[in-house]
Amino acid sequence: MKALRWHGRKDLRYEDVPEPSPGPGQLKVKVALAGICGTDLKEYAAGPCLIAPDKAPLTMGHEFAGKVAAVGEGVAGFKVGDRVTGVGYYYCGECYVCKKGLYNLCVNQDFTGLSIDGCMAEYFVIPAYACYQLPDEVSDEAGAMVEPLAVALHAIRQAGVRLGDTVAIVGDGAIGLCALLSARAAGASEVYVVAKHKGRGVLASSLGATAVFYLDDGNPAQQLQKFTGGPGVDAAIECVGRPDTPQLAVELTRRGGTAVITGVFEQPGTLDFSTIMFTEINMVGSSIYVHEGRTAVKMLADKRIDPARLITSRVPLKDAVELGFEALLNDKETNIKVLLRI
Ligand SMILES: [Zn+2]
Ligand SMILES: [Zn+2]
Numbered sequence: 001m002k003a004l005r006w007h008g009r010k011d012l013r014y015e016d017v018p019e020p021s022p023g024p025g026q027l028k029v030k031v032a033l034a035g036i037c038g039t040d041l042k043e044y045a046a047g048p049c050l051i052a053p054d055k056a057p058l059t060m061g062h063e064f065a066g067k068v069a070a071v072g073e074g075v076a077g078f079k080v081g082d083r084v085t086g087v088g089y090y091y092c093g094e095c096y097v098c099k100k101g102l103y104n105l106c107v108n109q110d111f112t113g114l115s116i117d118g119c120m121a122e123y124f125v126i127p128a129y130a131c132y133q134l135p136d137e138v139s140d141e142a143g144a145m146v147e148p149l150a151v152a153l154h155a156i157r158q159a160g161v162r163l164g165d166t167v168a169i170v171g172d173g174a175i176g177l178c179a180l181l182s183a184r185a186a187g188a189s190e191v192y193v194v195a196k197h198k199g200r201g202v203l204a205s206s207l208g209a210t211a212v213f214y215l216d217d218g219n220p221a222q223q224l225q226k227f228t229g230g231p232g233v234d235a236a237i238e239c240v241g242r243p244d245t246p247q248l249a250v251e252l253t254r255r256g257g258t259a260v261i262t263g264v265f266e267q268p269g270t271l272d273f274s275t276i277m278f279t280e281i282n283m284v285g286s287s288i289y290v291h292e293g294r295t296a297v298k299m300l301a302d303k304r305i306d307p308a309r310l311i312t313s314r315v316p317l318k319d320a321v322e323l324g325f326e327a328l329l330n331d332k333e334t335n336i337k338v339l340l341r342i
Pocket of ligand 1: 037039063147148
């Protein structure tokens, strides 16, 4: 079968690999669509960041929709032919955090497409616990958005967003825009987006952002203050992972509010700690998801969240490098989520 494998930075190859078979507790999935994540893009352009270089060559990808092709020993609740989506984590179930149900923090974690072969292939295997049935109301395209939506939903939960709260999203990528949709679904009364790219900012506005503050127009925290005349938002969600974005998230947040860090950092950032000490702003991390994949499927099924407009192109797997990865690197105005057709 064909797979897209990471051999090194700027070295992804579309090549033949043996078809996998599911181990105990696993499903073999025939992939229909695989999404290119910001993480995948970082591994391509600047990796290894999170990918395990000693596992290379490794098939990339952890965002997918497909059909069950084979069921491993001991799996209940799935049969061949079921339409499924899923999330990326492998957890051990035995460590102290797993025992508390915090599977996203497992100390023995593996991750699909980063340490174990992923979904940018005709078939891949995945633990059944990381998979969800897709109801008829959820298309394959929407199903392929479940993983990034789960990341965003977890961040909104980490922020403790409540009905009527005000929220600022730092970042105009797929996770930032999923966080905008999730904050609105959570009942936020105002959601502001800090954007770098006009094309994405315009989309954020049409998806319901109260206002978009562009980095080119000066300090976004001052823009927010000018726009609202107020003290900052109840919660800011950092979805970028650049050295200065945590500080920006804090500056957007009101005294006593919450700043959530969701971005993946290639380099350490800086923070003026007096900006959290005197303000009692809570800084909270948000790492992937626990059960939010299931929540995402439900919210897609009843249309509380519609990510269709984040999907900006669909390209064949064999053209993934040029029409997917390079296109995303070179044109962030028009490309947001690229789906690979398999
Ligand atoms: Zn992802
Ligand atoms: Zn564990």
